[in-house]
Amino acid sequence: MNKKKASKIIDVFQNIEVAIAIILIIIFVVPLIIGFKPYVIKSGSMVPTFKIGDVAYTKKVAFSSLKDGDIIGFRLDDNTTVTHRVKEKHDAYIITKGDANKTEDAKYVYEDDLIGKVYFHVPYVGHFTSALNKTSAKVIVVVIVLVNVGLAILASWLNKMEVSNSQEDSSELNENKDCDNIISNKQWHPFSFIEAGLSSIV
DSSP states (O other): OOHHHHHHHHHHHHHHHHHHHHHHIIIIIHHHHTTEEEEEOOSSTTTTTSOTTOEEEEEOOOGGGOOTTOEEEEEEETTEEEEEEEEEEOSSEEEEEOTTOSSOOSSOEEGGGEEEEEEEEESSHHHHHHHTTSHHHHHHHHHHHHHHHHHHHHHHHHHHHHHHHHHHHHHHHHHHHHHHHHHHHTOOOTTHHHHHHHHHHO
16 A cells, blocks of 8 residues: 555544544433533434434523423433423423324322423434443454554555655765755866865875
8 A cells, every 4th residue: 555545444434433423412412501411312202203213403492481382392200311292281280292292191290390381403314322331342442443443553654765765865965965965066167286286296
């Protein structure tokens, strides 16, 4: 593999990684900074509004500000988070229902259960984050890291080769200049014999 081809491969991988990093930052980091919390939709109870793998973004709001028709995120228990629509809003509790469900949720949502109101969602992205929790995905991540290490080593080697070649070229150029100077110093001119004579006298 020549240096140009290797450099192009490194550039392609780096550009892809930068693009993925920017997308992930926009989808996950930026919303967190401005107060939104992402949740991956893991069931079809809100189809067609949300599909499995979509990411819904909630923001904390006052319990009293919610109204019928709002979509909220709430804790069903310590391990389960649900994203459903407000069916009936009461002063002390809320009755919710999934858009695809035929019946209302059995458990009422109280103020302490509320996570926030859903403002927007991004489709399909949750499939990526869910995949990262699987063993196969972790293996892929390890492979990507190893590839990056390999590319970094290759890039370092290419830089050293380039510096070495540059130094060799510079050395050859200096040698050529020295040779030219020696030749030019030994070139004959009309007073050469006088200089030679003076040198011999001295």
